[in-house]
Amino acid sequence: MARSARTEVTMWQVADRAGVSQATVSLVLNNVGGSRVTDATRDRVMDAVQELGYRTNAFAKSLRSGESGMIGFISDEVASSPFAGQLLKGAQMLAWETGNVILSVDTFNDPELEAAAIDMMLSYRVKGVVYASMYHRVLDVPAGLESIPSVVVNAQDRVGKVASVFPDEELGGYVATRQLIDAGHTRIAMINIQPVISDLPAGIGRMAGYRRALAEAGIAENPALVRYGTGIVEDGLAITRELLSGADRPTAIFCGNDRTAWGSYRALESMGLRVPEDCSIVGFDNHEMLAPYLDPGLTTIELPYEQMARTAVELLLAGDERAATAYPIECRLIPRGSVANAKVHV
Structure with a gap:
């Protein structure tokens, strides 16, 4: 017999279990500053969330806040290259540690695919974009990235408009x-x-x-x-x-x-x-x-693939992607x- 689909728990059910209003649940889950929710009430809400297995609707939350919790990662062949896979790993690890996720696309040096990838990143309202290269080179940052925080990794921006993180x-x-x-x-x-x-x-x-x-x-x-x-x-x-x-x-x-x-x-x-x-x-x-x-x-x-990617994500999250142009990273013996x-x- 096929298993029935899992019924999604609603915020109303969490409120009912915790004995509070739906608005109070929303304040707790969105960690709204300045609210008058007591610690005891907050604990009851979080206990109800755990007991019921409630999950927030990340898409709806991004529509309200304008932030998706995602960081774009656009590369030529990095994600599919075993040799430089640590670039993606470094970005993913720091993103996860800071409550974000990586949205990754390999373009295989196809300009049309790259343009489509940038449009997709913008539509998903990513916090910023890591623009990575499989090998260390001087490159031109796509015009489509001018409207969003971006950092070049394992390469250098030819005109120095955005930060470049590369091996020393x-x-x-x-x-x-x-x-x-x-x-x-x-x-x-x-x-x-x-x-x-x-x-x-x-x-x-x-x-x-x-x-x-x-x-x-x-x-x-x-x-x-x-x-x-x-x-x-x-x-x-x-x-x-x-x-x-x-x-x-x-x-x-x-x-x-x-x-x-x-x-x-x-x-x-x-x-x-x-x-x-x-x-x-x-x-x-x-x-x-x-x-x-x-x-x-x-x-x-x-x-230093992993460290380069971590540095790039740190710059994006700190809003420092335009504070300086060159970040050479030490290569270890x-x-x-x-x-x-x-x-x-x-």
């Missing part, structure tokens, strides 16, 4: 290189993840951090140890073979991402060499499906077994 790539590159310097290495190569002419902030910042760490340590940059790939495993493999085939080969390599580092591991293995005994390796990303499972585990820099002291190298 330069600090990450600095910390990665510093880890190798502190282990005694002076011949440190870098394999970047984009061509020298690229304007993407990730490679530019990581290279700047590498150079700053060398300069601070008094180590002259060797142009022969600076190479440019495209962030794929095959580039790490080929470039590392070239670097280690030279007469003055590096004792350590800072790879611009973890996939490049995986290629470096493969290159060493193909040449009969070992990480970190023959060459120390540091990556960037802390790719959860890769970095911990290399042998040895890869020392790397973690992109994750030490594992791929770095050894330079003195152990042959």
Whole structure:
């Protein structure tokens, strides 16, 4: 036999159970300030709510207050990307902690879908919109977001009208290189993840951090140890073979991402060499499906996806989305077994 549909409990029933008026129940549930409801009456109402299983009508409440309790999350492919899924997680967690929910849409870089998503967010009266990118880039914020509080995440607004929350790539590159310097290495190569002419902030910042760490340590940059790939495993493999085939080969390599580092591991293995005994390796990303499972585990820099999203939601809820334009978030070092002291190298 099919189960009967659950009968919705009404505010009138709560009032009857608590022995108060419907207006009093409304005052309690909406936490109206300045009302003369006593603590004892409030307790009776809340006991009745629990006993009857009453749920407020969030839609009706949003019509009255003009607020939905929702925060929009519009992204290109973040929500469907395992690599950057922590962005959405960070937004969801803080939203939940503050009594809000996330309304998320992936647009897959389709302008028409993006425009429709923005219209939907506006129709649902979201408190604000997190506009997220799958990779760190400079972008143009859609005109449709001008009428609603918005924060850009994992990217930077080209004109700086709204706050941008993004990884501190330069600090990450600095910390990665510093880890190798502190282990005694002076011949440190870098394999970047984009061509020298690229304007993407990730490679530019990581290279700047590498150079700053060398300069601070008094180590002259060797142009022969600076190479440019495209962030794929095959580039790490080929470039590392070239670097280690030279007469003055590096004792350590800072790879611009973890996939490049995986290629470096493969290159060493193909040449009969070992990480970190023959060459120390540091990556960037802390790719959860890769970095911990290399042998040895890869020392790397973690992109702060969750913290970036939490910061964006905090800015929206505090009304600070236009108070400043740039919020670089620190990238944390994750030490594992791929770095050894330079003195152990042959």
